[in-house]
Amino acid sequence: MSPIAPLAKFLANFLIPILKDNPTTTSITSIPKFIENIHNLPPSPNSTMISFDVVNMYPSLPHHLIIDNTIEFLALNNIPPDISSKIISLVKLSLQYNIFSFNSNFYRQAKGSSMGSPLSSPLAEIRCIDDIFCVSNSNKIDSIFTQLKSIHNDIDFTIETENNNTLPFLDVLILKTQNQYTTEIYHKPNSTPDYIHFSSYSPLSHKINTVKTLSKRIYTHCSTQLSKDTETQFLINKLTSNGYLKNYIKTLL
Secondary structure, eight states: OOTTHHHHHHHHHHHHHHHHHSOOTTOOSSHHHHHHHHHTOOOOTTEEEEEEEETTHHHHSOHHHHHHHHHHHHHHTTOOHHHHHHHHHHHHHHHHTOEEEETTEEEEOOSSOOTTOTTHHHHHHTTOOSEEEEEEEGGGHHHHHHHHHTSOTTOOEEEEEOBTTEEEETTEEEEEOSSOEEEEEOOOTTOOOOOOOTTSSSOHHHHHHHHHHHHHHHHHHOOSHHHHHHHHHHHHHHHHTTTOOHHHHHHHO
8 A cells, every 4th residue: 555545535535525516517427417418418510529538647647737726726615725735735745755666666656646546536627627528510620639739748638529420428329310419328349248147156235236237327328218228138138148037137127
């Protein structure tokens, strides 16, 4: 365990409630909320769906950018100056002494925050967005991408544009029609979902929750009856191949 792990946990517990109480208008707190926003978005002529993704965001963020963003964030949320200054000092300490071991050697991470640290996510969420979905005129895509890549030399982006009026974003497949956006569950190409086998030595509650969680996603992600029926059959087939009885599955769907 990193020597600053307890400090990282303390800071995360301080920042996360503030982030939850003060969400930005450009960020989402859940996939269902994102889907709701998509369904309320009317397609416009010549519009194109685009997604941007930050490459290795946590290790790429410069320390000075993290600190500046955190100072501004605490001020905007009316954190008293004496408390704010102490939090900033602790954030600097956690970034400066981010130490890890590899092949029996110890290293100090000079840039960004560490993967797996409870503090990395809230520090990034303060002003940075990892996965970005937007709809823009087709002729503006290149300029938007260029502007994003110019934010900082250490921060790089990938881009994906819609193909045949569809675009995957996180675990959602967005489909554009003339009048509306619809959604389905996105399955990565060549993916082979492995679930807890029913005969495995795991608590029955875990197996029940597996079925319920996967079935709930059908109703949150699929906006048409056809996609719901298709995903339900897909799920039944996958679960039966993992030892679940069809009658048992249907009682949980």
